[in-house]
Amino acid sequence: MTTREQLLAETFVELADTMVADFDVIDFLHTMACRTVELLDASAAGIMLSDQRGGLTVTASSTEEARLLELFELQNNEGPCLDCFRTGLPVAREDEQGMRSAWPLFTQKLKEVGFSSAQAIPLRLRTETIGALNIFRTSPSPLTEADLRIGQALADVATVGLIQERAIAASDLLAGQLQTALNTRILLEQAKGVLAERTGRRMDQAFQTMRDYARKHQLRLVDVAARIIDGSIEQALLPQRQNKTSS
């Protein structure tokens, strides 16, 4: 096996592992976003999910830049991810010219942040599109056909992960999972704020601290977040990290 095939196999095993017992949807999607970057020669990746009320919400991102770009897409109501969510099909443009005419504001912002291309792959459950995987690259061309297939496979795994619990009706299940996912997202943001304020760390450092702690103690991220908020994890118990800045 080539290194990449190996990485791909490992990723699927890792994701399958994540899905077994205590499923932590945000942690899972964050892993997805990070692995997508490693596997697809991408610079950043993000996942947006349907909020089941007709809109989309940014759920996981490999970097802060990806998150900001996705938020920008939502604010300006244009971009590959929105097109992908609306059509249920993969969305890409051949070159920068094509991107500019399709999404002028978004392409401008994309360049400012330092990327050259963006494309999106749908998260689909049968006929229903439940979200999109966004891929950002410094190269101006879209992914190759082969990479796109891997991307779709990752998106399919994410979809399966989201609906993995058995239930009678897909809509009930999705409503429950997505409402939980959205609320978990809020909980994590609240916990990041609490931790950032207690420790003087930046938000992304606070998030990494929470993940490290969850991994080390084999806890779900959501439980770590809840304990940070209710104060049952003392600050002193959290891993110390060297700050890149002294803020």
Added chain:
Amino acid sequence: MPRPRVAEILTLIDDGAAGRAALPARLCQECLAALAISGVGLALMTADGPTGGIVAATDGPAQEMEELQFSLGEGPCVDASSSGRPVLQPDLLKDAVARWPAFGPAVLAAGIRAIFAFPLQLGAIRLGVLDLYRSTPGRLSASELLDALAFADAATQVLLHLQHHDDDNGAQSMLTDAFDDRAVVHQATGMMTVQLDVSLAHALLRLRAHAYATERHICEVAADVVDRSLRFDHSDAGSSRQARQC
């Protein structure tokens, strides 16, 4: 994130004449009118379970459904609140007695055959549960489920709004003011709960009140808190001060 249906519901129930106290009852009435259900109840919850605060109920069985859960400490609404996800029970005769040995028989005796319970939460802030019931068994259709979720979002706004007016005599926002649900708002809320030594719910109210009083968008104020150019000071009861300590 624009949610037109939620805004529509809030506008519908906020006609001003009956005042704030009537908002929960109006919301339950509109929910009853919009969906093929028999009744609706709205109850307050904390991390420890039902508080006994029944904010509204459209009829006798709805009232009883809420009272039973409070007195017995079990039921779909209790589960919805503790798990943070909707509990949908389309046929209580099949499932209720095994799952809730005390609540199940009692609620069936009250003539209730199906319950759909939606938690009203913002992250770690637990506000309450919106409970829909049917006197005959049957699932909610996909579109009814979506509408029920919109009513749950609207109910969350109503409970936040009522709390705001209960414990804050400063700037007051309107019910129908769009509440922006972006990450930065929740991060700032988390920081402020430490700065002010108050609950998350209270910190969020302070953030909203500050945005309203200074006529700024809540996301802008939240971004200032997150980048540490604005701090809320615990010793200074009313206002906040600018800080330059980054």
